Amino acid sequence: MLMICSGYIAPEYLYRGEISTKSDIYSLGVLILETTTREENCRGNKPSAEQFIKKVRENWTEQHIVSEYPSLKADSLRQIKKCIEIGLQCVETDRQRRPSIEKVIDQLNGRHSN
Template sequence: MSQKQFENEVDLLMRLEHPNIVQLVGYCYEIENEHFPLNGKYVFAGKAESLLCLEYLPNGSLDEFLSDSDKSSRLDWHTRYKIIEGTCSGLQYLHKQTDGPIIHLDLKPANLLLNDALEPKLADFGLSRLLDQQGTVCTMEVNGTLGYMPPEYLQGILGTMSDIFSLGVIILEIVTGERKYPDNIPPLEEFIETELEKWRDTLQKAPGYTSLEIDCLQIRRCIQVGLKCMNPSRAKRPTITKVIKMLQGLGGMDCNISNEV
């Protein structure tokens, strides 16, 4: 982590307080002069050391659960949905700050930490930005993780919709259990039905299970929302408030979901 990223993360975490945002316990930053060889001589140069102390989250990252079959088996549907809900809640808190939205810019399973109840907390704010107003900004710096960055981010255009695209990728990963899948998933309805059939088979095998249709409706809704969030056109992605309403079945869901611009 660079000094700029370290300072940025400390500054943001000190002002954030939410059940789905990792808590900053403390930090340490100091510069020591050390003796280094340079052009045949020894010179003193400053060496910076920095350390963040965050709350302890015993279950590590969501990424570990998605990549480990033994851990993944602990994620039943209700737990997965709880992780989706918590991630959305944390992101809404960031996007609705009174002095301007905070965009995370590096949302991915590795930056979602899980507590002892497998509830998610957003972490790693080194790349995050505080926007002065709603909208987008342009930058020459493009940092992040390929696969989670929206198309416009690669051209240096940043905004809250950048996080929405990443959220869509995460939602689909949580539902499908797959770390990678095509950018375009044609035909979409066939993709949805295939994933639903997998979940039907899994849920029906659970002893004493009785809420199949309710959960399948919820699973379908999550896949649809994830696909809408991943639209290549940022203007066609829903806001985080709209995402939450759609997940809860309170907002209208377009029947025709397209990943075309």
């Protein structure tokens, strides 16, 4: 049986059929979080992006990052923390609170934009 993971689909599209550029930002955020944490969003019988995001918010503290990546130097650990922060901004339930793609790129490049 083929199971389709809806964990990459923005809530406003999944539940109301509304789509915008901010829907793509949500999907990007999930991918950033999966890549950075090395954890999968769609696991088990009932995939839930909500559960995955909650787990990242609660567990991926500075201390946890250090324990997961013990061989990395301080600058690399800061980059991982920043990627998690960016990913969490992208998966905000309220799409108006998600950053634009330009802001995401600026943050990934170490620039701060408003």
